[in-house]
Amino acid sequence: MIAALRNLYQMVKTALLGTPVENATVPAVTAGGDFSSSPPISAPVTEITNEPAPVTAGLEEWSVRSYVDPVFVKVGRVYLDAGDLVIRSDRDARGFLLSEDDIDKALTGGSGKVRLLDLRATVGTAHLSTSGLALNLIIERQLHTIPLRSLIPVLNGNHRKAPLFVPADDVAPDEEG
Numbered sequence: 322m323i324a325a326l327r328n329l330y331q332m333v334k335t336a337l338l339g340t341p342v343e344n345a346t347v348p349a350v351t352a353g354g355d356f357s358s359s360p361p362i363s364a365p366v367t368e369i370t371n372e373p374a375p376v377t378a379g380l381e382e383w384s385v386r387s388y389v390d391p392v393f394v395k396v397g398r399v400y401l402d403a404g405d406l407v408i409r410s411d412r413d414a415r416g417f418l419l420s421e422d423d424i425d426k427a428l429t430g431g432s433g434k435v436r437l438l439d440l441r442a443t444v445g446t447a448h449l450s451t452s453g454l455a456l457n458l459i460i461e462r463q464l465h466t467i468p469l470r471s472l473i474p475v476l477n478g479n480h481r482k483a484p485l486f487v488p489a490d491d492v493a494p495d496e497e498g
Contacts, residue, residue, distance in 0.1 A: 395484050396465075397411050399467055399475065399485050400482040406476075408435070408465070410465065412487070417435050417436065417437060417444065419434075419447050423447060432446050435458055446458070453469075454469055465485055466486050468484070471484055
C-alpha cells in the first residue's frame with residue numbers, strides 16, 4: 322500500500338514540477354480480493370504537460386457581430402385579471418384592457434378592441450403580427466407589441482406577467498442635465 326502511495330506521489334510531483342513522466346512508476350492494481358496471488362494490472366500513463374489542450378470544438382458556431390441598437394424598448398407589463406388582459410404602460414398611466422373574447426379574436430387572426438381600464442371606452446385595436454410571433458396593439462396611433470413567447474405562458478397561467486414593448490424610434494432619449 323505504501324508503495325502505491327509513493328508511486329502516486331511521484332506521479333503528482335512529476336506532473337506539477339514538469340519532470341518527464343516516464344521516470345514515474347505506475348501504481349499496481351490487483352484484481353480480486355487476495356493481493357498476494359493475483360498478478361498486478363497496470364494502466365498505461367499518458368504524458369502530462371502544462372500546455373492547455375487546443376479548444377476547437379464549437380468554435381465554428383461563434384462569430385463576432387457588431388452591436389445593433391434594439392428595435393423595441395420595454396415600456397410596461399401585461400397580466401391577466403379575471404380572464405381579461407390588463408395592459409400597463411409607463412408612458413400612459415390610464416391603463417388598458419383587452420377582454421377575453423377580444424384576446425381570442427386577435428390571436429385567431431381577427432381584430433380585438435383595446436379599451437380603457439376604467440371607462441371601458443375603445444381606444445385601439447389588437448391583432449396578430451404579420452410574422453405571427455407577437456400580439457400588436459395599436460393604442461391611439463401608437464404601436465405596442467407583446468411577444469407571443471411571453472404572452473402564451475401568461476394566458477396558460479404559467480407566468481404572472483409579460484413585457485410590453487414599443488418601437489425604439491418612438492421613445493424619446495433621456496435628457497441629460
